[in-house]
Amino acid sequence: MEVNIGTARITLILGDITEQETDAIVNAANPGLMGGGGVDGAIHRKGGTEILKECKFIRQTLYPEGLPTGKAVATSGGNLKAKKVIHTVGPIWGEENNREPELLAEAYRNSLALALKMGAGEAVAVSSGTAALHTAVHALGIGRGDEVIVPAMTFAASANCVVYEGATPVFVDVEPQSLLVDMDDVKAKITARTRAIVAVDYAGQPCDYDRLYSLARNYDLALVADACHSLGGTYKGRSVGTLADLNVFSLHPVKAMTTGEGGIITTESFEVAHRMRCFRNHGVTSDHFQRDQQGSWYYEMVDLGYNYRLSDLQCALGLSQLQKLSNWVARRRKIARRYAEAFSHIAEFEPLSIGPDTESAYHLYVIRLNSTSLSADRAQIFAALRAEGIGVNVHYLPVHLHPFYRERFGTGPGLCPWAEAAYESILSLPIFPAMSDDDVEDVIEALWKVVNTYAVKTRSAAVAGTR
Ligand SMILES: Cc1ncc(COP(=O)(O)O)c(C=O)c1O
Secondary structure, rough: OEEEEEEEEEEEOOOOOOHHHHHHHHHHHHOOHHHHHOOOOHHOOOOOOOHHHHHHHHHHHHOOOOOOHHHHHHOOOOOOOOOOOOOOOOOOOOOOOOOOOOHHHHHHHHHHHHHHOOOEEEEEEEOOHHHHHHHHHHHHOOOOOOOEEOOOOOHHHHHHHHOOOOOEEOOOOOOOOOOEEEEEHHHHOOOOOEEEEEEEHHHOOOOOOHHHHHHHOOOOOOOEOOOOOOOOOOOOOEEEOOOOOOOEEEOOOOOOOOOOEEEEEEEEOEEEEEEEEHHOEEEEEOOHHHHHHHHOOOOOOOOOOOOOOOOOOHHHHHHHHHOHHHHHHHHHEEEEEEEHHHOOOOOEEEOOOOOOOEEEOOEEEEEEOOHHEOOOOOHHHHHHHHOOOOOOOOOOOOOOHHHHHHHHHHHOOOOOOOHHHHHHEEEEOOOOOOOOOHHHHOOOOOOHHHHHHOOOOOOOOHHOOOO
């Protein structure tokens, strides 16, 4: 996709994005920006390339009375009157030099966060899900000497964020049917040093947050939801984003929606959100927008932060994607229903169990192979499916088995037996919104074929007849 910004032209490598999509990115960024309304769509035509006009809209929203002018005159007392504000820095692209890039980006970040609050009080947009986890752990004040409980069956980032802050991840096991955190093991591993629990909504299914929340309160611990898989999911009718003290989402391209790379953290606490905004911006107390409003250049760095900011272009893409999120989640659910129906009579494997109180967002569709019914192990089934052109995968090697954790923290086999056993038997089947119905049927057929090949007992006609 190419986007004209002023006179320059940049190419965004976002896959197969049409001209219409480009238009949508530009148009979608309008409603709700900084609390403002929509904008005359007429300014966003011609191949959707007029992000510059978008900038004008944002500026009009920021300065409804017109651009502030003549501030310099007031102090100098001279007769010169600036016709416009001439900023210290300007973008390299536009012919319009009267636009502060960071001010614009801040508007976009606020806009995306507002749109993705999911009913929580505050939302903070950052540059990735990993940055979001790190930001959350930092904002909780977790550091050296502290312990944080993390389930073993997850992507390494769920634990790495604890290590970034000098604290120790304590790995807990998962329940064998759902691969969600095992509450008894959590209780067993809480010590005087435990500061927080990171719950992981593995594969897209929200954890049992009522139980987790009361456990966390009983022990005075913070509850962080690693909801990187579950955007669009619900628990007891409540949306993810409101279920834990801090709720972390990834906007990576394979997730429910994307900003290219990106992350969001939601919370009820204004204070924690303030610390997170500060942390994503080098630990500086005020952002460009606030300084601009105050007409001030002064800022202080009060914390060692990072540049975890999400760019305006990424936010614009996110605002466009948001419009499609519910359809995409619905499509994932439909595929999952079809798989469940097609596999309902098969003994050689079973899908993860989904609790009665939850609606999964189906980031992944994971099956567990039943080794007693198969003459082949997971590696052979994996290879056979790949040979059929089915892009199966394995999520995940339990985190405590990664060499880094073994070496740094002395973890190893035996620490989380259910997660370790699951790792030997799981396969993730293809599931993403753009899959056609034919693709879904091809996956089913290939799986039947491979399972039939390796089934210990002869497959019954009844099974084939379920299709
Ligand atoms: C459970 C989990 N947490 C965190 C992350 C990190 O997210 P990101 O890739 O956006 O940094 C991922 C990424 O896949 C994940 O699966």
